[in-house]
Structures are given as C-alpha cells and as structure tokens.
Amino acid sequence: MRAFVVTGPREGAVQDVAAPEAEPGQVVVDISRVGVCGTDVEFYTGEMAYLHQGYASYPMRLGHEWCGIVSALGRGVDESWLGRRVTGDTMLGCGHCPRCVSGRHNVCEDRFEIGIRGGFPGALAEQLAVPATALLALPDSVDDVAGALVEPGGNALRAVRGAALSAGDRILVLGLGTIGLLVGEFARAQGAEVHLVDRSDRTLDFARTLGFSGVWRAEELPALPWDAVVDASNSPQLPALALDLVEPGKRIVYIGLSGTPSLIDTRTLALKDVTAVGILAGSAGLAGTIETYASGAVDPRPLVGATVGLAQAGDVLAGRLTPTGPGPKTHIDPRA
Template identity: 55%
Template sequence: MRTCTRAGVGRRAVGDTMLGCGRCRRCRGGHQHTCEAREEVGIRGGRAGALAERLAVPVSSLHELPPGLSPELGALAEPGGNAIRAARAAVGARSGAPGERSGARVLVLGPGTIGLLTALFARAAGAEVHLAGTTPWSLEFARSLGFPATAEGPAPPFDAVVDATNDPAAPARALELVEPAGRLVCIGLAGSPSPVDSRSLVFKDVTAVGILSASPGLAGAIGAYTRGEVDPRPLVAATVGLDGVAAVLAGERPPGALAGPKILVDPRPG
C-alpha cells in the first residue's frame, strides 16, 4: 500500500516504525531508518505509540498484509523484519532468497524474541543453528522449537555468530567464537559500551554487520510468513486486551500464558 487512495481505506497494513524526513541523502538512498532527523513510532519525535487511539504515519511507510495472513502474524512482522535482516547477514543472503549459503553453522547469543526469530529465519535459509543463553526457561523453550541450546553454547567452528543480547561483553565474545572469514552480526543493544578489539576483526578477516530497524526487512518477513517458510506463532505466550497492558509492562505474565517470550496486545473491545 504505497499510494493514498480511497481504495486503501479499511485494508490491513503494517507500518514501518522508522519515519525518515524523505529528503536527505540517506532517505533518497532507501535508508530512511538511518535518517538523522527520523521520527520513531512511540519513541522519537513526539510520535504516538501503536497503543494510541489514533496514529498518523506516511502512507509510504505502510506494507499491506495479504488477505490470508492472520493479525497475529501481522503483529510479528516488525520483529521479524529485524530478525530476517540479521539472519541474512549471518548466512550471507543478499537477494532475500533462502539458502544462498545453505549449510552455514550459526550461533545465536540470546534466545529472546529477536534471537529466536533470527534462528528461525536462518534455519529456513538452510543454516545449522545453535543458541546460547543464560536463563533455563528460555533455553528450554528454544529446544522446544528444535534448536540445540545451552548456557555454554556448543563448540566452534561457527561461520557466523549473532549477538541478540543486551550484554555489553557479548560482541567481544561473538568475535572470539566466530571463524576467520566469518560474520559477526550485532542486533542486540547493551546499556553501556560494548568494546571490540578491531585487531581481531582484521586478523580474522571477519565481516561485522550492525542491524538497526526492521525497515528493509518488513516485506521479506511478511513474504516468509505468507509462504509458510517461517512460523513465529509459537513465540506468542498470550494475547491481552488494553486492560492487561499495565501488568504486562510491569513484568507480569498473564494467567494461562504459554512458554513463549512474546505478549501481544489486541486493543479491540471484548
């Protein structure tokens, strides 16, 4: 959905959360998510969040959802857009077609929502994916999805290591674990600087990639969900109404929640 016409009224769409100015060099080059003057839905530039009664965004930021795609999958398009970019960076996929580097051995640090989605997309691309984490319940859930997952992580070699944690030491650990000529992908953000020795990057001839935003990956995630290549629905533990949002934001798990890490909000009455 890219043109503002009456025909678009009432159709379901996912909106990009990164809204560039549309005029600068970065925006004109298709990288509006790195625009210095960008606004971010619910975060930056005074933009209301998605739980607001009304939310105005440029029509150019909308991606129409196919008729057969459930609202639940639509809600997971934004985290999926981040994750598919991380997976493509890890397995070397540039075209978006799965399997460009089929058989790559990938380690994902951090089995949270983004880490698990990255693992799902990387596996769909033909990679052998392992996860490492710190909490027993998250590791158990990762194993329930068919991934080898341990606190220590398996032994190298790894063609790519993805840091999907908030641990400031994780990028350096990822660089230590990745094979020479491999790929280091950083999608997690720590609350303090994450030092990395650039000499290791050079001596190991490693390609380091930073992932900011789902913007370039939204269409790919929607397509993968629609084609059934990746099914993120097991990650959803529960769906709550607006009256349950405060408790969830306070860290409470809804009654009857499943084991997944993601809680969705359905703002519709009843």
C-alpha cells in the same frame, strides 16, 4: 479514543485522548494487535538512551510492533488502502536527504520513529495515524498475531541477511528473546545449521519445542567452527564473545543492545579478518518477512505467550504481568 500514555519513569495509564485525523498523505489505522518489546520497557523505566539524548520525552505513547485495518484516508492517499489489513515501518525518514534517497531512511538524522522518537504517537491505542508511504499490506494468510510480529521479524531477517549465509553454513545466535528466536527461524528456513545460546533453561526448553536441536547454555557450547555469530542479547559481555567465537574471515552481526557500553578488541576484528555488521530497524526486511510468513516457511505465532487488553499495558511494561505461555512475547489487543 483510549490510549496508554507514559507520563514519566514507571508512570503511565490508559487515558482518553483525541482520536487521530488523517492528515494529507496519512491514513488512520484501527489497531488490532500491538507487541511489547524491550525498547518499550526501557522507555517505561526511564532507561532508554533517547530520553537522555533529547530524541524523546514524556508524555509519550509507545507501540511500534502493530497491525490493524485502515479506516480513514487523508488527502492524496490511494483509495485502495481503505479497509485493508496493514502493518507499517517504524522508521519515518524526511524523504529528501541523501540517506533517504539512497534507501537508508532508517538512519535519517531527522527521522521520526513511531512510538519511539520525535514525539510520533505509537500504537498502544485504539487508533494510529501513519503515513501511507510506510504501510505494508497483509495477506489473509498472515493473521493479526503474525502481523504484529512483522516488525521484529524484519529486524531478524536483516540480521540473517547481514550474516551472508550459504546453505549448510553454521550460525550461532546469542540471546533468545523474540528477535533471537526469529533469527534462528529465518536462518533455518534458508538452509543453515542453527545453534542457539541462552542462560535461561525455560527459554532453551521453549526453543527445543520449535524444533531446534543445537540449543546450549554458554558453558556447554561445543567447539565448532561458526560461519556467523549473531548477538541478539542485551549483555555487554556477549559482543566480545561473538568476536572470539566466529571463524576468521566470517561475519558477526550485532542486533542486540545492552544498557551499558559493550567493548570489543578491534585488533582481534582485524587480525581475524572478520566483518562486523550492525542492524538498526527492520525497514528493509519487512516485505520479505511478510512473504516468508505468508509462505509458511516461518511461523512466528508460537512466540506469543500472552495477549492482554490495553488496561493491562502498565503491568506488562512494569514486569508485573509476564507471558503465561512458553513464548517470550506479550501482545496487547487495544479493543479488549
């Protein structure tokens, strides 16, 4: 089969590789759509921390935001999966440690991460082998575009849950990439008053087309009490700003990661009696994301600004090919 293989920093190409086989407990999925995210770009450039921490190494196959159709079953897998449209959890825990047993498999010390950690091949390919336990079925009302946005949606939904909002609460989202915009969408669907901050006028204009009116550059932000602040940026300065802005006794949620260490003053955290929540992975939010997409309460599809073929994956990862539409997300169709 064809797969995009990254062989070193800023080096990668489509290669013919062995097609996956469904081992016991696994299925093979024919991939319909794959999203490219900032983590993939960091692996391509060589900046991703896992490369320097020993959790990942070249050559590697990226792609953890995906959907497709189950085409083969391994021994022990329920036959009802065959032919179903699915997406799946990126985080594959060992299944038996205390973290996995308690539902925290996303932080299992020995976990694999599809297309990210431990050498587990990703979905930038025509096919992907994945444990059946990681699968989630997609209803007909969630098409391939939305299906490949379930993984970032799960992250966003977990961030909104971490903010512990009540109807009418005011939430501020810093950084309007795909996840930041989805945080705004999920928070609005829950009845919150949503305000969004970014430094790009193009991004702010796009957010307005999604129906958001509280859209600001940081220097224009009104002095309002914020019941929750979500940092979905990659800026090392914004985590401290989130802490400064949030109301005492309320919550900040950190889901964005900067390329360099970011600092907050824990004295401020304590003296404001603020709860800080960190989010890693969408695992516990995937099912809820599918339900929300299926209901129509959140439609993620406008966030996709371009869809290209597998041969153009390198140009996307290198930043030579950017979305032609207003949305920030690029999808890849491995069949094209």
